[in-house]
Amino acid sequence: MTISYILSSIAVLLISLFFLFFRSNPTTRSDTMANTSATEALLDELRQNPVDPNSFARPDLSRVDHILWKAFVNFEKQTIGATVDLTVQKQTETVDEILLDTSGLSIDGVTDAQTGQPLNYTLSPSVAVFGAKLTVKLPASVRSTVRIAYRTSSKATALQWLKPEQTAGKRHPYLLSQCQAIHCRSILPIQDTPAVKQTYDAAIVAPKDLVVLMSAVRDGTGAVHQSDNSATKEYRFKQKIAIPSYLIAIAVGDLVSKEIGPRSHVWSEPALIDRCAYEFANTEKMLATAESIVGPYVWGVYDLLVLPPSFPFGGMENPCLTFVTPTLLAGDRSLESVVAHEIAHSWTGNLVTNKNWGHFWLNEGFTTFLENKIVGRLSGGEPNRQFRAFEGLKSLKNDIDNLGRDSPFTKLLIDHRGVDPDDAFSTVPYYKGHTFLFYLEQLLGGPEVFEPFLRTYIDNFKYKVIETNDFRSFLQNYFSDNKEALSRIDWGLWINGTGMPHIIPDYDQTLAKECIELANRWIAAADTDWSQFRANDISAMDAWQRVEFLNNLLAAPEGKISAAKVEAITRTYGLQDNHNSEIRCLWLRLSLAAHCKAYTADAVQFITSQGRMKFVKPIYKALYAWDETRQLAVDTFKANAHQLMDMSAKAVAKELHLNV
Numbered sequence: 001m002t003i004s005y006i007l008s009s010i011a012v013l014l015i016s017l018f019f020l021f022f023r024s025n026p027t028t029r030s031d032t033m034a035n036t037s038a039t040e041a042l043l044d045e046l047r048q049n050p051v052d053p054n055s056f057a058r059p060d061l062s063r064v065d066h067i068l069w070k071a072f073v074n075f076e077k078q079t080i081g082a083t084v085d086l087t088v089q090k091q092t093e094t095v096d097e098i099l100l101d102t103s104g105l106s107i108d109g110v111t112d113a114q115t116g117q118p119l120n121y122t123l124s125p126s127v128a129v130f131g132a133k134l135t136v137k138l139p140a141s142v143r144s145t146v147r148i149a150y151r152t153s154s155k156a157t158a159l160q161w162l163k164p165e166q167t168a169g170k171r172h173p174y175l176l177s178q179c180q181a182i183h184c185r186s187i188l189p190i191q192d193t194p195a196v197k198q199t200y201d202a203a204i205v206a207p208k209d210l211v212v213l214m215s216a217v218r219d220g221t222g223a224v225h226q227s228d229n230s231a232t233k234e235y236r237f238k239q240k241i242a243i244p245s246y247l248i249a250i251a252v253g254d255l256v257s258k259e260i261g262p263r264s265h266v267w268s269e270p271a272l273i274d275r276c277a278y279e280f281a282n283t284e285k286m287l288a289t290a291e292s293i294v295g296p297y298v299w300g301v302y303d304l305l306v307l308p309p310s311f312p313f314g315g316m317e318n319p320c321l322t323f324v325t326p327t328l329l330a331g332d333r334s335l336e337s338v339v340a341h342e343i344a345h346s347w348t349g350n351l352v353t354n355k356n357w358g359h360f361w362l363n364e365g366f367t368t369f370l371e372n373k374i375v376g377r378l379s380g381g382e383p384n385r386q387f388r389a390f391e392g393l394k395s396l397k398n399d400i401d402n403l404g405r406d407s408p409f410t411k412l413l414i415d416h417r418g419v420d421p422d423d424a425f426s427t428v429p430y431y432k433g434h435t436f437l438f439y440l441e442q443l444l445g446g447p448e449v450f451e452p453f454l455r456t457y458i459d460n461f462k463y464k465v466i467e468t469n470d471f472r473s474f475l476q477n478y479f480s481d482n483k484e485a486l487s488r489i490d491w492g493l494w495i496n497g498t499g500m501p502h503i504i505p506d507y508d509q510t511l512a513k514e515c516i517e518l519a520n521r522w523i524a525a526a527d528t529d530w531s532q533f534r535a536n537d538i539s540a541m542d543a544w545q546r547v548e549f550l551n552n553l554l555a556a557p558e559g560k561i562s563a564a565k566v567e568a569i570t571r572t573y574g575l576q577d578n579h580n581s582e583i584r585c586l587w588l589r590l591s592l593a594a595h596c597k598a599y600t601a602d603a604v605q606f607i608t609s610q611g612r613m614k615f616v617k618p619i620y621k622a623l624y625a626w627d628e629t630r631q632l633a634v635d636t637f638k639a640n641a642h643q644l645m646d647m648s649a650k651a652v653a654k655e656l657h658l659n660v
């Protein structure tokens with residue numbers, strides 16, 4: 001979506017409100033006009049925020065550096081009731097307030113935590129996805145602790161409340177969070193910008209039969225507290241490394257753990273735990289490999305939490321506790337590279353952090369680059385690393401085609417003024433960013449020189465927040481004796497250019513070759529001649545080569561893959577029974593693109609049994625694109641939207657041209 005889309009939605013909303021007020025009570029007209037201009041003024045304030053246009057926070061004036069969160073998780077009301085102590089440091093003595101982001105929060109009171117004196121505060125009207133600005137008058141001292149008592153809305157966009165029947169065990173409810181990019185404000189009044197890093201302590205009270213986990217080191221539990229009709233227990237956490245708000249995470253459910261390494265446990269519902277422990281057994285190897293490239297892992301614990309199927313992402317790099325989707329449980333560790341990616345974030349993103357969402361490629365491009373290095377080191381070496389890079393270009397091309405080649409969201413550096421970061425989200429920062437770094441590595445002398453550079457870059461910027469220009473200056477300085485190579489980098493095109501990267505490195509295609517050849521044979525085959533194909537055509541290919549094979553079929557010229565051909569491919573390679581989620585998604589897309597009716601029930605089953613955006617979006621899109629399944633897409637969405645997290649439901653609704 002674009003800026004004008006958001007503005008026009010707001011305009012429509014305001015106009016409707018205006019008419020509501022005007023018709024019921026004409027005297028409120030001037031109030032409504034005042035509200036309109038108040039909203040405009042707030043949107044303007046966001047646009048002009050020099051730190052982050054998606055946040056009201058002004059950390060250049062006063063800054064939170066520690067959070068103490070005491071919260072009660074109420075599954076009946078689907079809310080969290082809490083007090084939060086924000087330790088605030090004024091940046092200059094003349095500052096007398098702090099600006100916080102909130103979304104849907106009911107504020108019960110604001111006090112000075114040291115004296116108990118009430119502090120004056122105002123809550124602005126809410127503006128679109130950015131929420132409402134909470135302005136708190138600070139005590140006179142340069143450093144103070146502001147205590148805010150509040151409750152979350154049952155519609156908090158960062159939270160998903162699952163009923164027992166939506167979990168694997170079916171007996172207990174489940175709560176999960178996803179704060180990136182700007183959803184933390186729906187659970188905490190906070191400076192909700194990656195430009196601010198803070199440490200946190202938390203004490204969370206939940207029903208005694210459930211376990212609470214957070215993106216922090218576990219710090220013990222309290223005794224069971226029995227009241228009239230409930231028994232609760234307190235779980236405590238400590239995050240001693242300063243982190244941005246988007247890395248605050250919580251999960252509450254019927255959870256158990258199993259040790260999978262010297263610093264790692266995997267957590268899940270009891271029914272899945274053995275499968276999870278098997279799938280992620282290489283976690284320590286990946287951590288050690290990452291350390292050999294970029295230096296020590298500083299977070300102490302590295303645990304994994306395998307979430308219920310509605311989790312919208314492949315993984316989320318919540319510190320000390322990566323969240324992952326259960327769609328990684330392929331049974332053969334073939335999708336473990338997502339864990340390599342989240343591990344890589346322990347350096348790129350979580351230590352060296354983008355200052356705002358416009359510079360997101362600094363988080364994701366570097367992480368994809370490091371992920372591929374880890375994966376290559378663990379299996380297949382440089383050819384495998386380059387194969388993955390080559391594979392990534394396909395997703396990039398697909399996204400750029402969907403966004404439009406001239407879309408501003410296809411730039412590495414995105415202008416986020418007035419833009420919901422969820423709308424700008426695509427694989428561009430991942431794979432265009434990766435392509436840029438791969439290009440730089442080749443240009444500047446290969447891995448032998450670029451890996452030491454990467455390590456120095458991380459060491460230099462760890463615990464900080466940076467912009468694209470910080471990276472640029474650091475690189476130019478580091479390689480200053482290689483002026484000739486530096487002069488060849490067209491920063492303007494790399495950073496500000498739209499569409500596919502203007503230079504695509506010449507990736508090693510050894511591993512891609514047989515996948516492409518097999519796909520080409522299918523594409524060329526006449527519609528009745530399947531005799532040349534055998535099940536063992538693909539038996540030597542790993543899961544990602546099969547993905548490459550299917551991707552090539554999907555990119556075939558129009559009319560070359562008929563419904564009958566899809567059925568033959570499916571039978572030959574047993575694709576209907578393949579439950580590797582990456583393969584399944586591509587196979588279903590191929591089948592729908594070929595207008596093959598045989599597997600529409602499988603498609604519906606696939607998008608109603610999990611909510612990972614990478615999978616539900618393209619399948620819904622493909623169902624919608626075919627006139628025979630369009631209504632099925634809409635009906636399926638309407639019947640199942642409540643199972644999706646807010647951000648996934650919004651993304652799918654967009655594919656279906658529905659308003660939510």
Ligand SMILES: *[C@@H]1O[C@H](CO)[C@@H](O)[C@H](O)[C@H]1NC(C)=O
Pocket residue numbers: 491492493495496
């Ligand atoms: C990219 O565009 C921005 C905004 O127009 C500009 O300030 C910046 O200098 C450009 N960067 C490069 C490397 O050309």
Ligand SMILES: [Zn+2]
Pocket residue numbers: 341345363364367
């Ligand atoms: Zn990532």
